[in-house]
Amino acid sequence: DTAVSQTPKYLVTQMGNDKSIKCEQNLGHDTMYWYKQDSKKFLKIMFSYNNKELIINETVPNRFSPKSPDKAHLNLHINSLELGDSAVYFCASSKGWGGNTEAFFGQGTRLTVV
């Protein structure tokens, strides 16, 4: 029973398209995140939601829009995709955002923009 699940696992699309990645966690966690891993494996946070409220919004282009319909879901919508958006996107969740932030990660979505 997967704790943090993302769909799709692979996404290949053309420049200019709009795409969404979905994430669900069944851990009962309050906080969810999106991280981006680039081609050099560097991981950087994009967004964080706590109880459906946006908490962290790093300097991410506004073409990226997260949406959290409930505590168990955090989706990522990307408009007007660019070549530089190609990366692996990881969803994660944690029990809290203060004292205990051990994050559990999904399997990742490999996005390739052609």
Added chain:
Amino acid sequence: ELKVEQNPLFLSMQEGKNYTIYCNYSTTSDRLYWYRQDPGKSLESLFVLLSNGAVKQEGRLMASLDTKARLSTLHITAAVHDLSATYFCAMNAGGTSYGKLTFGQGTILTVHP
């Protein structure tokens, strides 16, 4: 801004040997995490270190935290091929970071016969 730096970035080891991966960070904090990532896979939590002097061991891996030196180490004992992976340290700077993890660059470990 919190910076987290690992070294080495690449580590090629022979089976049976010992080695240490270092993780330095720039601001005071007492929450450090080690993750493992296999190629094309997710990140797996290995250790959570929550206080100065914390030491945790799991199998051939041992992690420690020295908050005064702003240093964590991941020690590998008698490496085996199954340990080949990328290892990340990550920190939560606390305060108003709201759970934001800042990752090191990762150390790609290859264990060969």
